[in-house]
Amino acid sequence: MRFSSEEILETIGMIAEDRLDVRTVTLGISLWDCSDPDPRACGRKVADKIRARAGRLGEVATVLEAEFGIPIVNTRVSLTPLAWVVPRAEPEAFLEVARAVDEAGADVGVNFVGGFSALVHKGATEVDQALIRAVPRVLAETERLCSSVVLASTRTGINMDACLEMGRIVRETARLTADRDGIGCAKLVVFANPVEDNPFMAGAFLGPGEPEATVLVGVSGPGAVRRALEGLAPDADLGQVAETIKKTAFKITRMGELVGREVARRLGARFGILDLSLAPTPAEGDSVARILEAMGLARAGAPGSTAAVMMLNDAVKKGGVFASSSVGGLSGAFIPVSEDAGMIQAAAEGVLTLEKLEAMTAVCSVGLDMVAVPGDTSAETLAGIIADEMAIGVANGKTTAVRIIPAPGKVAGDRVRFGGLLGEAPVMPVNPTSCAGFVGRGGRIPAPVQGFRN
Amino acid sequence: MARKIVVTVLGRDQVGIVAKVATALAEATVNIEDINQKILGGDIFAMTLLADMERSPLSLAELSRTLEEALEGMGLKVMVQDAEVFRYMHRV
Numbered sequence: 001m002r003f004s005s006e007e008i009l010e011t012i013g014m015i016a017e018d019r020l021d022v023r024t025v026t027l028g029i030s031l032w033d034c035s036d037p038d039p040r041a042c043g044r045k046v047a048d049k050i051r052a053r054a055g056r057l058g059e060v061a062t063v064l065e066a067e068f069g070i071p072i073v074n075t076r077v078s079l080t081p082l083a084w085v086v087p088r089a090e091p092e093a094f095l096e097v098a099r100a101v102d103e104a105g106a107d108v109g110v111n112f113v114g115g116f117s118a119l120v121h122k123g124a125t126e127v128d129q130a131l132i133r134a135v136p137r138v139l140a141e142t143e144r145l146c147s148s149v150v151l152a153s154t155r156t157g158i159n160m161d162a163c164l165e166m167g168r169i170v171r172e173t174a175r176l177t178a179d180r181d182g183i184g185c186a187k188l189v190v191f192a193n194p195v196e197d198n199p200f201m202a203g204a205f206l207g208p209g210e211p212e213a214t215v216l217v218g219v220s221g222p223g224a225v226r227r228a229l230e231g232l233a234p235d236a237d238l239g240q241v242a243e244t245i246k247k248t249a250f251k252i253t254r255m256g257e258l259v260g261r262e263v264a265r266r267l268g269a270r271f272g273i274l275d276l277s278l279a280p281t282p283a284e285g286d287s288v289a290r291i292l293e294a295m296g297l298a299r300a301g302a303p304g305s306t307a308a309v310m311m312l313n314d315a316v317k318k319g320g321v322f323a324s325s326s327v328g329g330l331s332g333a334f335i336p337v338s339e340d341a342g343m344i345q346a347a348a349e350g351v352l353t354l355e356k357l358e359a360m361t362a363v364c365s366v367g368l369d370m371v372a373v374p375g376d377t378s379a380e381t382l383a384g385i386i387a388d389e390m391a392i393g394v395a396n397g398k399t400t401a402v403r404i405i406p407a408p409g410k411v412a413g414d415r416v417r418f419g420g421l422l423g424e425a426p427v428m429p430v431n432p433t434s435c436a437g438f439v440g441r442g443g444r445i446p447a448p449v450q451g452f453r454n
Numbered sequence: 455m456a457r458k459i460v461v462t463v464l465g466r467d468q469v470g471i472v473a474k475v476a477t478a479l480a481e482a483t484v485n486i487e488d489i490n491q492k493i494l495g496g497d498i499f500a501m502t503l504l505a506d507m508e509r510s511p512l513s514l515a516e517l518s519r520t521l522e523e524a525l526e527g528m529g530l531k532v533m534v535q536d537a538e539v540f541r542y543m544h545r546v
Binding site: 002003004005007008009011012063066067068069070251254255257258 | 460462464488490492500502504514515518533534535536537538539540541542543544
């Protein structure tokens with residue numbers, strides 16, 4: 001096998017200059033054998049299993065990083081939703097297990113553990129309710145745990161009682177972490193139609209159809225896509241733009257598959273999926289918004305942004321599915337605000353509004369992500385924002401999510417700063433018109449007609 | 455089992471780069487199978503080579519350090535990578 005020097009230098013340029021990396025190697029660990037009505041025993045079983053399965057994860061990642069010359073930025077663990085593991089309808093029981101999980105995560109050197117999760121899209125059990133009530137304290141008192149709650153699906157509709165409850169939980173989480181700009185909310189996501197093999201945080205949990213241990217790889221590379229587009233002639237039409245994105249996505253996906261298979265082999269786990277999601281970081285150049293700018297928009301959020309994101313997301317998927325038969329997770333483009341330098345700029349300039357962002361989420365991966373809103377935003381208004389985003393996912397048969405931070409003590413135009421990968425965000429204004437009467441009705445918005453496929 | 459690697463050297467062009475790399479690889483019992491060198495943009499030296507380190511006593515990380523030491527002080531960047539990276543990325 002020979003490679004041209006152009007091919008070799010292209011790969012090296014993607015890694016060295018365009019920040020192409022394996023964003024996360026996430027080990028999914030099943031906890032079906034860890035259930036125990038005694039919270040202390042349950043916590044011990046879960047922690048022991050994390051240590052046994054993920055003990056060598058960091059070491060394997062470090063060795064592969066050197067051999068392949070590809071940065072592996074994070075190692076993480078995702079778990080069976082804890083609402084199915086801790087059979088106690090008491091928030092204190094969940095706190096105890098969460099602390100044990102956090103310690104085990106620290107021991108194996110991962111920066112996040114996903115799976116403090118409940119699935120209540122049709123209704124909540126008493127155990128689910130206890131987990132949800134424990135969320136604010138768990139996110140305030142642990143470092144690594146991430147929480148996700150499923151509120152809606154195309155098959156079941158939207159659980160509006162749970163939307164309102166999560167509006168309150170989000171506010172309470174912000175309050176308990178007010179000294180750090182409400183950072184607890186950055187580790188809390190609500191979903192419609194979640195995927196069960198997601199490697200990315202905060203929404204990773206391991207679904208019920210998954211094996212004992214599975215390697216889930218998240219690759220990123222918005223910089224590489226932007227660079228490829230900048231290499232196009234200025235008069236290249238959008239068909240050529242889509243083709244270029246597709247080819248770049250293919251290459252990035254192949255690299256991720258190589259890493260995933262090798263990690264799995266060395267850990268003695270199954271290779272699960274590869275998730276090629278253009279996931280930005282706050283570093284300049286590692287931005288999805290800058291891809292939109294390379295396509296010809298002056299800023300993300302300008303008219304045309306929804307069309308541009310649709311094309312980007314679709315081309316990424318097409319390149320990915322051709323490159324690997326193991327594509328899973330979310331696989332598309334993420335548009336978190338605080339984690340993307342171009343999105344931060346667009347939001348700070350007022351070009352990108354919450355409403356335009358919501359429209360863009362209808363055609364790309366995930367949803368309203370890492371959005372800071374004024375600290376006095378009511379639980380009802382948060383629930384209305386959540387319900388709108390859930391509706392987009394339910395009606396389109398796709399995943400949508402909300403990760404929103406009502407920044408304590410802040411008003412529109414202020415900034416929240418989380419640091420690291422979570423970045424910083426301008427506080428975006430929220431439409432002040434009340435939706436309390438609507439969300440206060442509670443109940444369930446029935447499944448849409450497209451949910452009835454049998 | 456064959457263990458193919460790709461060595462890339464980038465930096466300011468100067469006398470003796472290829473010789474130093476080839477000597478270090480020979481001393482490490484690494485067999486060069488293909489080599490390509492060019493000057494990019496006037497004065498940036500770029501060399502890529504494909505080699506087999508099956509018979510080398512060194513690990514990939516050790517070989518990488520050996521090459522870095524051989525080129526020390528010349529202001530060059532050297533990378534050693536498993537060739538699988540390029541096969542996966544550029545071949546269907």
